[in-house]
Amino acid sequence: MSEVNGALVRVEKVSKTFKRGAEEIHVLDGLDLSLAKGEFLALMGPSGSGKSTLLNIIGGLDSPTAGAVSVGGERIDRLSGKKLAAWRSRHIGLVFQFYNLLPVLSAERNVELPLLLTRLSGAQRKKHVDTALGVVGLSHRKKHYPRELSGGEQQRVGIARGIVTDPTLLLCDEPTGDLDRKSGDEVLNLLGSLNREQGKTIIMVTHDPHAAARAGRKLYLDKGRLSQEPLE
8 A cells, every 4th residue: 555645544524423313423633643654653542532533444344524544545435335334344443342252252263353354275264363462472273252352352352353464553452451551561562563563553542541551652532633642
């Protein structure tokens, strides 16, 4: 993917409005954001400030009401339907607060799920899965089911699933929010390693300053706008 003016992600004058009956709720208000390849950005702000909404828009899971969103020079806000789904499967890895693992599938089968949308053969999928589980240090647990794993291990499986397609962007929504400090630190160490050693570009939504301190840059979202410091 090509980059525009040195930015991998470019969000320009993006607004998002939700309708609740006759009421309009303005979540994002003419927001601008530029992110270089290889950056690790922590996105902070109060509950309901629109952090997850912005993450979903960058990941092509939601569309802006107005404005432009480019990733690698491609205007994803202009894509829809099958084209947008195909773009997400190639370029976006997702990590969720509550893991979102399927309880009836083993760790390796959970990690394989995004690859089922590709044209890889079974042998190729297995190789990718084994690599991803190796990166997160869970090769020895690949046959285990979520109920047999700790919360930290489940989140590491979630990260393996997020990176198994070698995505352009890894988007993490409160990845340590359901973990104790020790497990959370293990997950943050892993994300930091993915960023430093593999050059992964990461956007992490978090309310935890301890987690945000691991990122290379912090931005605060409040009242629909981004700032370098929390708004008073």
